[in-house]
Amino acid sequence: MRDRKMEKEFEFIPIDYSDFDFKEENWIKIHGRTKDGKRVCVIDKYEANFWVILENKDWKEKEIEEIRKKIEEIEIENNVRKSRVLKTEMEKKNFLGKERKAIRVFITNQKDALDFSDKIKEISGIEKTREADISIITKYIMDGGVKPLKNYKIEGEIVEKEEFGGISEVYEFNLYKLNKKEELAKEEIKFEPKILGFDIEASEFELGKGEILMISLYGGKKENECKKVFTWKKCDKKQDFVSCFKSEEEMIEAFIKEVKKQDPDILAGYFSDGFDLPYLKACAQKNKIKLSLGLDESQPDFKRGRISQGKIEGIVHVDLFRFIETVFSQYMQSETLSLNEVAGELLNERKEDFDFSRLKKMEEDDWKNFFSYNLQDSILTYNLAKKLWPDMYEFSRIIQEPLFDITRDSMSMHVENYLLHNLKNFNEIAEKRPHHDEIGKRKALGKYEGAFVFQPKPGLYENVIMFDFTSMYSSVIVSYNLSLSTYSGEKRGTFSVDLEKEKVYFSKEKGFFPLILEEIIKKRKQYKKEYKNDENPITKARSNAYKLLANAAYGYQGFFGARYYCREAAASTAALARKSILETIEKIKKGGFEVIYSDTDSIAFLQEKKNRKEVLEFLEKLNKELPGIMELELEDFYKRGIWVTKRSGEFGAKKKYALITENGKIKIRGFETVRRDWCQLARELQNKVLEAILKEGNEKRALELIKKTIQNLKERKIDKKEILIRTQLKKPINEYLSITPHVIAAQKLQAQGMPVDVGMLIEYFIAETREKKALVREKVKLPNEKGEYNIDYYLNNQLLPAVENIIEVFNINIKEIIEGTRQKKLF
């Protein structure tokens, strides 16, 4: 029979993963492209299994046979199906670094693994079961399946229409049952995905409440291949990208048809998990049509989660907002992650303006603007997706998880998945994910001591040098072997760390977590070098992915939801990092330098009379004395630096300083200038004041700037947008115990009929009031409310606090200056 079947060999890029059950088997469906860009779907059988770890004792063969027999007899029956054990295999495995006797249990359906596991745990002699809680696709890849976005040579046979209950019938291309696969060398197939950006505009914000007014779709392999706005509202024939339809229903169907015609690999939206896609589905349902975007004609599937995840079969739906939020936000300058700001920062492109208050009285020109606005959103989304493609691609290949998950997982998940996919190199069985009660216990343990921060002496300094440790916490974990599997209750052959209340021990034998992390750090170095030799988006993304993984490893071990959570390891990492930085500070002092500041992994000190060569030689000497892979590097030489006092007390403020290099590059940390909850007026003034002082080395020009701004404020010359204060709403309005100005502003917003959601940035200003009011919140007004800004407030609560401590460095009291009585105090 078999030789009559069509066998074929082709090169293949796996892109999207899903699974299906057929009879008593789990199958993985992998959508992808051939080398020449044709769509194919490869299906691969997954032999569902998990592990049983036997108690640690001398086992007689007969006893084990009995246990295996008991396991093999277990059956599970639920509403959906009946499952059974297919076979068991004995293997020598490692669990948390220790050799263990383990039974691999093969079952008919991975989705029932936890149920089997529960029953098996009742058998005596069994210590625990593991890997029953790993998702089927992750487990398939862990067990040697086809890895996402790697290059393969596949030998397979065409799935005929009558096979597998007819799954190939709905497809317009071939499905192949995988017979043999071979992973090809690095990037033999140059793969550029076809991306489409999409965006909808609706009449109401609440899901499905209103109508979808228009849908835009933009992109292709090249720009402009698809450039469309679908609408059923007033159409202007002059806008050739607009297609008009008779109803919402027809518009949605035309959109689906266009997506099918374009046949993209990636459909990208911005906040589309939370808005565009579920809205589309709700409106399709309202119109009694199917949103059949999937390659198998299926509708998007919304997995439950904090925010739903919209999965489309065969096409990777990427919500760029989520990817940026979880992976990049901490490295971005943008104060919000709105499409406008993010596109501004990453692409130097902006959204178009549209006045939403026109929505109720739209005229022809308004519609024209609205269509154009809607199209621009899709263009930005497409351009962002193009820009971030190298990062998604590298993350997916390095972590070995499908694109869909890669663009949604948190950093802790990324670290965990990287570990899971590398365990086989250590013959390790994976640890389980903590249950609810375990998470509760972990959270209840409370905080442990963190980083050391040096108390700076306020002042303006010349020639400041900054050293910092490269990936400090990660290099501490690696150098001291700190992890769950190396954490030891015994003292023999161990290394000890003194924590606040206890002494903890770690084995000297290298554990898999520090070893995997060491590999990550090595690769980061290697690819950083590769990037420097060959600067392109791919080498940059590769180097960056390893950097992010290395930086997240410490947080992972201290995260209560982690499989490899180890509070002792996390606390020890912080303790040893503290010890290390304190020792280094002492050495720098002994080297004849004055240390000015230090936070966690960096040290700032004065160059004194040493030249740069001597400083670098000193750095080299320090490095030779550091343990393991720990490394200190030169961050930069600075021409000047300023540290100020706290507003309460005379001490130097931590986490607030500003530096300038010889080239005039300014680095500002912690000051109000970089805080978004201060008004623009105060931030800009502070920024200019810092710049003037750092550039000129004295306060003269800074004082002029301050006086001028205060004068403008008093003469009411300040534009409203400069005095707006923006604060994020962190929880629902009614949960606030203390009613702060931004809560009042949010209440007012709600009263105006605006949607108020957690996470929103609330804008307001402090206005003059007729009667004297004591509390700030009593003077709060929304930007669209009439009223004049409160001069007293902006002077005393915004401008002065922003510059007072900076000017104080020169022994000048700013209040006296502005009152005209200039007076220098004796120091």
Add this chain to the structure above:
DNA sequence: GCAGCAAGGTTACC
């Protein structure tokens, strides 16, 4: 009624 401090709250640094 008000000073002084604690607590709540947000956003920064690394």
Add this chain to the structure above:
DNA sequence: ACGGGTAACCTTGCTGC
């Protein structure tokens, strides 16, 4: 439920006089 601790500094809210 989806990394950590350290720190500044705002406003409100309470206590005690």
